[in-house]
Amino acid sequence: xxxxxxxxxxxxxxxxxxxxxxxxxxxxxxxxxxxxxxxxxxxxxxxxxxxxxxxxxxxxxxxxxxxxxxxxxxxxxxxxxxxxxxxxxxxxxxxxxxxxxxxxxxxxxxxxxxxxxxxxxxxxxxxxxxxxxxxxxxxxxxxxxxxxxxxxxxxxxxxxxxxxxxxxxxxxxxxx
Amino acid sequence: xxxxxxxxxxxxxxxxxxxxxxxxxxxxxxxxxxxxxxxxxxxxxxxxxxxxxxxxxxxxxxxxxxxxxxxxxxxxxxxxxxxxxxxxxxxxxxxxxxxxxxxxxxxxxxxxxxxxxxxxxxxxxxxxxxxxxxxxxxxxxxxxxxxxxxxxxxxxxxxxxxxxxxxxxxxxxxxxxxxxxxxxxxxxxxxxxxxxxxxxxxxxxxxxxxxxxxxxxxxxxxxxxxxxxxxxxxxxxxxxxxxxxxxxxxxxxxxxxxxxxxxxxxxxxxxxxxxxxxxxxxxxxxxxxxxxxxxxxxxxxxxxxxxxxxxxxxxxxxxxxxxxxxxxxxxxxxxxxxxxxxxxxxxxxxxxxxxxxxxxxxxxxxxxxxxxxxxxxxxxxxxxxxxxxxxxxxxxxxxxxxxxxxxxxxxxxxxxxxxxxxxxxxxxxxxxxxxxxxxxxxxxxxxxxxxxxxxxxxxxxxxxxxxxxxxxxxxxxxxxxxxxxxxxxxxxxxxxxxxxxxxxxxxxxxxxxxxxxxxxxxxxxxxxxxxxxxxxxxxxxxxxxxxxxxxxxxxxxxxxxxxxxxxxxxxxxxxxxxxxxxxxxxxxxxxxxxxxxxxxxxxxxxxxxxxxxxxxxxxxxxxxxxxxxxxxxxxxxxxxxxxxxxxxxxxxxxxxxxxxxxxxxxxxxxxxxxxxxxxxxxxxxx
Numbered sequence: 050x051x052x053x054x055x056x057x058x059x060x061x062x063x064x065x066x067x068x069x070x071x072x073x074x075x076x077x078x079x080x081x082x083x084x085x086x087x088x089x090x091x092x093x094x095x096x097x098x099x100x101x102x103x104x105x106x107x108x109x110x111x112x113x114x115x116x117x118x119x120x121x122x123x124x125x126x127x128x129x130x131x132x133x134x135x136x137x138x139x140x141x142x143x144x145x146x147x148x149x150x151x152x153x154x155x156x157x158x159x160x161x162x163x164x165x166x167x168x169x170x171x172x173x174x175x176x177x178x179x180x181x182x183x184x185x186x187x188x189x190x191x192x193x194x195x196x197x198x199x200x201x202x203x204x205x206x207x208x209x210x211x212x213x214x215x216x217x218x219x220x221x222x223x224x225x
Numbered sequence: 226x227x228x229x230x231x232x233x234x235x236x237x238x239x240x241x242x243x244x245x246x247x248x249x250x251x252x253x254x255x256x257x258x259x260x261x262x263x264x265x266x267x268x269x270x271x272x273x274x275x276x277x278x279x280x281x282x283x284x285x286x287x288x289x290x291x292x293x294x295x296x297x298x299x300x301x302x303x304x305x306x307x308x309x310x311x312x313x314x315x316x317x318x319x320x321x322x323x324x325x326x327x328x329x330x331x332x333x334x335x336x337x338x339x340x341x342x343x344x345x346x347x348x349x350x351x352x353x354x355x356x357x358x359x360x361x362x363x364x365x366x367x368x369x370x371x372x373x374x375x376x377x378x379x380x381x382x383x384x385x386x387x388x389x390x391x392x393x394x395x396x397x398x399x400x401x402x403x404x405x406x407x408x409x410x411x412x413x414x415x416x417x418x419x420x421x422x423x424x425x426x427x428x429x430x431x432x433x434x435x436x437x438x439x440x441x442x443x444x445x446x447x448x449x450x451x452x453x454x455x456x457x458x459x460x461x462x463x464x465x466x467x468x469x470x471x472x473x474x475x476x477x478x479x480x481x482x483x484x485x486x487x488x489x490x491x492x493x494x495x496x497x498x499x500x501x502x503x504x505x506x507x508x509x510x511x512x513x514x515x516x517x518x519x520x521x522x523x524x525x526x527x528x529x530x531x532x533x534x535x536x537x538x539x540x541x542x543x544x545x546x547x548x549x550x551x552x553x554x555x556x557x558x559x560x561x562x563x564x565x566x567x568x569x570x571x572x573x574x575x576x577x578x579x580x581x582x583x584x585x586x587x588x589x590x591x592x593x594x595x596x597x598x599x600x601x602x603x604x605x606x607x608x609x610x611x612x613x614x615x616x617x618x619x620x621x622x623x624x625x626x627x628x629x630x631x632x633x634x635x636x637x638x639x640x641x642x643x644x645x646x647x648x649x650x651x652x653x654x655x656x657x658x659x660x661x662x663x664x665x666x667x668x669x670x671x672x673x674x675x676x677x678x679x680x681x682x683x684x685x686x687x688x689x690x691x692x693x694x695x696x697x698x699x700x701x702x703x704x705x706x707x708x709x710x711x712x713x714x715x716x717x718x719x720x721x722x723x724x725x726x727x728x729x730x731x732x733x734x735x736x737x738x739x740x741x742x743x744x745x746x747x748x749x750x751x752x753x754x755x756x757x758x759x760x761x762x763x764x765x766x767x768x769x770x771x772x773x774x775x776x777x778x779x780x781x782x783x784x785x786x787x788x789x790x791x792x793x794x795x796x797x798x799x800x801x802x803x804x805x806x807x808x809x810x811x812x813x814x815x816x817x818x819x820x821x822x823x824x825x826x827x828x829x830x831x832x833x834x835x836x837x838x839x840x841x842x843x844x845x846x847x848x849x850x851x852x853x854x855x856x857x858x859x860x861x862x863x864x865x866x867x868x869x870x871x872x873x874x875x876x877x878x879x880x881x882x883x884x885x886x887x888x889x890x891x892x893x894x895x896x897x898x899x900x901x902x903x904x905x906x907x908x909x910x911x
Contacts, residue, residue, distance in 0.1 A: 065905060069898040073471075076891055083313035084288055091292075092310040096708050096750035107738075 100225025102217065105161065113177035115166060118224050122166040122174055123212055124185075125222070128196060133159050135182070136197035146208045150197045153211055163222065164198040165212050170205035185209065231258050255441055260459035261466040262447035263910060264628045267637045268342075269445070270473025271335040277474050278328045279433065283426055285321040286370075293373065295419035297412035300375035301500045305704045305777070308877075315877045316884070319489040325367050326492045327481045329515035332360060334641070340546075341567055343555030344446040350547040352439040357544045359432045362425055364516065364540075369422035371513055375415060376497035381510050383410050383418070392533040409503065449627040450555030451620055458624035460910050468903040475896040476638075482892060486885025487676060487798045490780060495803065498781035498874075499773075508834065509584065517581030518574050522600065524585045525593035535597065542604050549604050551612030559618040563611050570603050665784060666809030666832055669864070671801050673871060676886065679879050680872050683853055685716035688869025691849050691862055696775060699767060699840075701755035704776035705873045708749040714879040715872055724749055768826045770839025779803040779867065779874040803874070804867045806832065811863035814842040 090098075098119045105125070108114055113126040128136070136150040154162060166185075168175050173189035180186030181202070182195035192203030199208040214224040232253035234240040239249055292311050294303035307314040336356070339345055345353035372383040387404050391397040406413030444453065453459045460466070484491060492514060496507045512520050522539050526532035542549075557564040577596050583589040621627035672681045689710070692702070707727035711720045718726070727747035732754055735742035747754070755774070757763035764771050773781075783802040786794060794800065809832045817829035817836070827837035844862045851857055855865075872878070 065898070065902055069895075069902045072891075072895050072898055076895060079891075083316055084284065086312040087288055087291070087314060087317060089312055091306070091312065091314070092708070092712075093306065093706070093750070094310075096706065099748070099750065 098225070100223050102221060102223050104221055106220045110160070116224070118212065121212075123224055124162070124164050124166040124177060124198075124209075126162040126164075126177060126196075128160050128162055132183070132196040136195060136199075139195065139197075139199075145200050146206070148197075148199060148208055153197050153199070153208070155214075155216055158216055158219075161222070162196070162198060163211065163214050163224065164209040166209070168192055168205055169200065169207040169209065170203070175209070255437075257461065257463040259441065259462035260444070260453065260456075261462045262445055262453055262458060262624055263460045263465070264447050264449055264624050265445065265466070265469070266448055267469070267473055268334065268338040269447075270470045271331050271338065272440075273470035274331045274474050274477045275328070275335060276433070277477075278324060278331055279426070279429065282321065282324050282328060283430075285317050285324060286423075286426065288317050289321055290423065293419075295373070295416050297375060297415050297501070300373060300415060302704070304374045309704065309709075315881060316485070319485045319881075323481065323484045323489060323492060325370060326484070326513070326515065327477070328363065329367070331477065332363060333515075336360065336543075337571060339446075340570075341557045341564075342446055342448055343450055343550070343552070343557070345547045346550060346552075346555050347547065348443045349439075349446060352436065352443060353547060354544050355432060355436040355439055357540070359429055359436060360543075361540060362429045362432060366422060366425040366429065367513065367515065369418045369425065371497075372415065372418050373422060374497060375501045377499040377501060377505075377507050378494045378497040378510070380410060380501035380503065381506050382512060383414065385510060386512075387414075389533045389536070392530040394530070411503075446555065447624060448556060448558065449621050449624055450559070451622075451624060451627070454623050455625075460907075464906045465910060468899065468906045472896065472899045472903050475892060475899050479889070479892045479896065482885065482888050483795075486881055486888060488795055488800050489881070491795060491800065495781050495783040498777045511582055514578065514582075517579075518577035519581075521577040521581035521593045522597045524581075525590065525597040539597075539600060542601070546604065546608075549608045551609050552615065552617070553612075554617045554620065559620055560611075560615055561618065562615045563608075566603070566607055566611060570600075573599050573603070663832055663834060663836065666802075666805040668799070669801070669805055669808060671804055671868065671871070673868070673878055674801050675798055676882060678882055680714065680716075680868065682715075682717040683855075684865050684868045685872050686718070687851055687853070687855060687861075688865040688867070688872075689716055690851075691844070691866040692775070692869055694849055695843055696866065697753075697756060699756060699763070699772040701757075701772075701774045702753035702776050702873060703755055703774050704752065705876075706750060706752045707747060709873075709876055711749075712876070715876060716869070720749070727751060730754055768839060772840065775870055775873065777874045779807055779871040781874075782806045804871050807870060808863045808867045810838075811844055811866070812859055 101116065101118050103116055103125065105127070108125065108127045110127050111129050111132075113124055115122050115124060117123065126132075133150070139150075141147045141149045150159075153164075166174055168187040168189065170187065170190055170192050173187050175185035175187040175192070175194060177185055180193040182193060184196045184201075185194040185198060186192075187194075187203065187205065190204050192205035193201050194205075194209055195201050197208075198211075200206070212224055214222050216222055232250035234243045234249065242248070243250060289307065292303065292307040292314065294300055304318070308318055309315075311317075339353065339356070368382070368386055372379040387401055387410070390404060391401045393400065402408065404414070405411070406417060447453075494511065499507075511517070519536050519539055523532045523536040526535050552560060552563065554560055557567050573596050577593065577600065580589055580593045580596065585593075672679060672684070692700075707723050707730075708720075709723075710716055710718045710726060711723040727749055730747040730751075730753070731744040732747045732751050733742060734745050737743055755763075757766060760771055780803050784806055785791075786802065810830060813830040813832035815829060815831060817823045821829065821836065823829055824837055827839060828841050829836055830838045844859050844866075846859050847857050849857065849862060851861075855861055875881075
């Protein structure tokens, strides 16, 4: 379509060629959209991603459990007094990703730490009650988190993420 | 691929690359400056159309694989999940399944064009033989692909086709066992067929590259069948052939999209919406329409081994065509006798296709034998003799002398329409209904029929009530989730209403922390639970008959519409045989005629194939209370529940028809623009 267009003035021929090319280009782009869109989570995956409810009663002090929400592991840690104090006594400003412990737990539920158990470095699953701060330790590349799930050393750039959740009662949370 | 290149690299980079990998001059020589005979008609655009279809099939196929599970227990379900839950999944699958048919429509036209204009004659023998190889690869790929949904036709088609190989003496049985990877068709067969179905298209791509290479060495044939002599006989491929091909592609896409958006299941078989059942063969086992002529040849021969040999010979003989045709003249235009024989041969092929879809009995078999003999005689006797005896008309001295003023476009469109209709016409769905003397269900008018069809929300809600209060006692709805009730294009419940419906059901879940299974109220994400824990329990509770899952029943049932209705149905988009049948069945109960031997525990239904149905009459007047004042009659109940089941079978029907209209309008505009662009490009060439 770029053959013999030499005149400086736009002609009817140019218009026809440009219009045809533009319509064909728009059509091709539109036709590609389903091929892109089909990669997104399908309706059943979206529907299965609704919030989950977790009963906290069986979790004893000092115990951390793992539940799954949207395919991600969620750590629910029942912290001891010592762990809570260790988390609260740190000066948040000195941390790589400054956050106070109060910002990471729900008010009045200091003993419960709920975090997404995925290392913010490259996605491995840290191990609870390990590492220098007895919080979480990621065995893949050595990131160390404290009892509030905050990054203290190692290559991870951010604290363990806190998922959306709320307390339905003192012994029941809804995550999601 | 050619020695025509006049490409001169301009930029520094182009010069640098040209010295190392002359890809620009290669493309330029093969697809830009390449001299194309100037008298090519639109039949020559099918080469480009086939390339387009190959790309469409590759793209859609690669995407389908992302959602498909090649396992005997999960394949069918994964295809349904694709159609229902994946974004545009229904579109991608219908593009692929109809794309296979369109690929064959185009290849048959391409082949018959070659036959008519003598494109296989020297020096184009290798080009032609490569084409035959591509055709064989296409047939294998199409067959393998059709088995993947693992429906009834997939399973039994695979059984019949693989049994071809059991015809060989001594090695037959071990060969078939080897092909299957078991003692019957099963999961190992499905997995290897899936692997090969993914592999063969790339082999086709390789063969196409060779085909195009050979084409660019010997040059294109043309309607006059004389070789180009001077530069005046050809035009540069770009823009002339490119714009002309684009017009052909755009019109072909219109034809293709008509099927995809409006009659997506016309070319398939209703039986393939029934999951594979190794214990029951469908009443009429028919291959896809594009294999029907060869299937007729197979069945025409009364000996198993000879039938299989005849089938392969009928395709293989094409490779010998360059030597069977003894004529010095290529184009049938200048061969008055051969031209008529060509059309007779086309009619014989169509006739064989029609017979392939008919039951192998009585006059059909006799007719198939006559046509089979003619088919082989055309190649083995007629072509060698006519080539020698025929008095041909004088050939033009050159292509430029041959040309023009031939107004072939309109004639070609008509011919294409007739040809395509004839080809796809074989797809006339064969079903058991009508074959056992059962009356044909009345054609009803449905709100969801036609290009602008939409579901009637109130009707779907009434139909759902009937399902819930009556059908759900025995029939599952396993592919439908509660969330679907609140989705657009459905019965129009709110999410809260759908959640309330879900909560009425108990769903088995678990195991819990103690390792026990437990029941909990349903949630939006759950599917409708089956009323029975397994098929055996369902049979035991229903006198040995298994109540089928109703999710796709409206697409899994049909009846024969007969000639010429199945052709008219393509144009009118009447695709409602399934709903007609379901409605009729619900109202078809009556007392068995005196001479009918009704088995114990069965009921007589005049629309049910064989008439003896396990299900007692499920609905009667006044049984279900309607709040909206609709008549509480059996007739109304039957229509309402059928409409609901049509929605469960095709939940994206409204979206499909809406998008279809947009696509149709777009392609009409594009075709018009391309046509005028082409005219302008060619104006200077004439």
